[in-house]
Amino acid sequence: MYVCCYKEKNWSTLKSSYQEVVDESDGCGIKFSVIVVSSAFEGKPLIHRHRSIHSLLEEELKTIHAFKQKTLTPAEWEGKKEMIKSSTS
Numbered sequence: 799m800y801v802c803c804y805k806e807k808n809w810s811t812l813k814s815s816y817q818e819v820v821d822e823s824d825g826c827g828i829k830f831s832v833i834v835v836s837s838a839f840e841g842k843p844l845i846h847r848h849r850s851i852h853s854l855l856e857e858e859l860k861t862i863h864a865f866k867q868k869t870l871t872p873a874e875w876e877g878k879k880e881m882i883k884s885s886t887s
Contacts, residue, residue, distance in 0.1 A: 812850055813838045815872055822864075831866040833882060835875040844869065 809817050816835040823829035832851065839847045847869035852859060859865060868882060875882075 809834070809854070811854060812836045816875065822866075827861075828863040830862060830864070831868075833868045833870070835870050835872055837872055839869055839871045 812834060814834050814836040816833070818833040820831045821827060821829070822831055834851060838850070842850075848867060851867050851869060855865075870878065870882075
């Protein structure tokens with residue numbers, strides 16, 4: 799599974815305003831991280847946010863070794879985006 803397959807997912811089901819998919823496995827496709835910013839996460843606990851991502855990527859998650867995710871509301875993203883972007887690059 800390659801990063802392009804994750805980028806082609808239908809992220810609109812999550813009403814995301816921003817999503818970033820990073821292959822952290824040097825191209826072999828076994829370790830990924832995602833950042834998803836969505837107003838649909840407003841008022842939802844972290845576990846429900848993560849379950850939304852897991853549901854969307856259910857098939858893909860069966861084929862990889864490691865997966866990290868950051869799920870944020872637009873307000874959380876505005877307050878943390880510089881810190882998060884610098885920690886993932």
